[in-house]
Amino acid sequence: MSVHLILHFVVPALLAGVAYPKKWLFAFMVMMSTMLVDLDHLLADPVYDPGRCSIGFHPLHGFIPIAIYGVLCFPARTRLIGLGLMIHMILDSIDCQVTNGVWFI
């Protein structure tokens, strides 16, 4: 398993433990559910390409969706979903930087 994939679990787990100590499991599960945004990879061919930068490529990894994820961080009832999605996009972007030398395409 790659460092990138491990971070997709570790970062939400740490945030859940630090910011939501009383309901960390719930917070963690909600943030994990945002991994479903990677379903947009199924629209691409090939479905998974480790050398491809997902930010700006896949429909749910575009700039308008990312702006919406940012807005979701503000209302309390959508905050965990927004945080999970923003963490996901930031980690994907870091992965682009590590593998391709760019933050997005």
Ligand SMILES: [Zn+2]
């Ligand atoms: Zn992704």
